[in-house]
């Protein structure tokens with residue numbers, strides 16, 4: 034029952050890595066990020082029409098939101114959409130921890146509303162979902178979604194919001210060639226049938242599916258993503274090689290094809306953008322055509338890699 038419709042882009046922009054300090058090898062991602070680079074990323078993204086930014090309190094414990102807020106100061110607030118999250122595990126002890134966490138996010142982001150507010154994970158659906166309702170009524174939150182929820186949890190959240198005249202307006206889960214649990218569990222079908230946009234995160238498996246990392250050139254030493262992915266890079270080579278060769282035939286690169294795959298499956302990918310030239314990849318991804326044969330072949334290669342990329346914060350989607 035929100036007044037303005039949520040504008041769903043073809044691709045959304047992820048800023049988890051923006052929570053890192055920017056020093057090489059430091060933090061979750063360990064990408065060297067400078068303020069000037071991030072401004073260039075934002076300028077390129079906006080010029081190309083990508084204007085939905087996804088962040089969360091827990092990305093660098095406020096740092097991603099603060100940096101994003103600073104970088105976006107150069108645009109009118111109506112020229113971009115902000116998506117951030119309530120993380121139950123980081124809830125404070127106040128009377129309404131969700132309202133408190135939102136206020137802190139608004140302050141860091143330098144705004145008085147967010148376009149899309151998510152419950153980051155289903156710690157307790159019956160407890161936390163109702164807290165969204167006053168935030169929607171206040172106008173500080175325009176639209177709401179749930180992340181990392183399984184199908185029955187999405188349905189429960191939708192029912193709770195529905196009783197107040199609202200509803201789940203977006204779902205955000207891990208979904209990549211290597212991790213298709215939301216599809217297997219019927220969540221993509223449910224979203225399609227209900228007209229709920231499905232946002233796919235970690236479509237590039239934090240860089241492991243881009244083809245630029247290999248046993249010879251592993252993910253940055255000492256980072257969380259290195260621990261998660263470096264051991265499986267040899268198994269991913271056949272898949273990333275095929276992503277690259279499909280891309281080559283259309284003037285595109287492996288990550289563009291992985292992104293185009295998610296779009297072809299009906300998802301809105303949220304791609305972690307750490308360098309200005311990655312925006313060119315998003316432009317290519319949105320104008321590529323993958324055949325049914327390409328998709329089947331990529332999925333078969335992904336299955337043959339036989340790896341499990343479930344994040345440590347995620348639970349199985351099958352119930």
Ligand SMILES: NC(=O)c1ccc[n+]([C@@H]2O[C@H](COP(=O)([O-])OP(=O)(O)OC[C@H]3O[C@@H](n4cnc5c(N)ncnc54)[C@H](OP(=O)(O)O)[C@@H]3O)[C@@H](O)[C@H]2O)c1
Nearest residue numbers: 047048049064234235236237238239240304305307311314
């Ligand atoms: N709701 C949740 O629980 C949840 C969980 C995870 C993520 N997310 C959201 O989803 C977003 C995306 O996930 P993610 O950032 O974790 O991982 P991702 O999008 O799978 O991968 C991002 C990494 O891929 C590399 N990359 C991106 N575009 C590239 C290109 N065109 N060419 C070569 N390399 C490229 C970059 O690595 P380098 O920096 O090494 O170049 C970048 O850091 C997050 O930023 C966050 O907003 C949500």
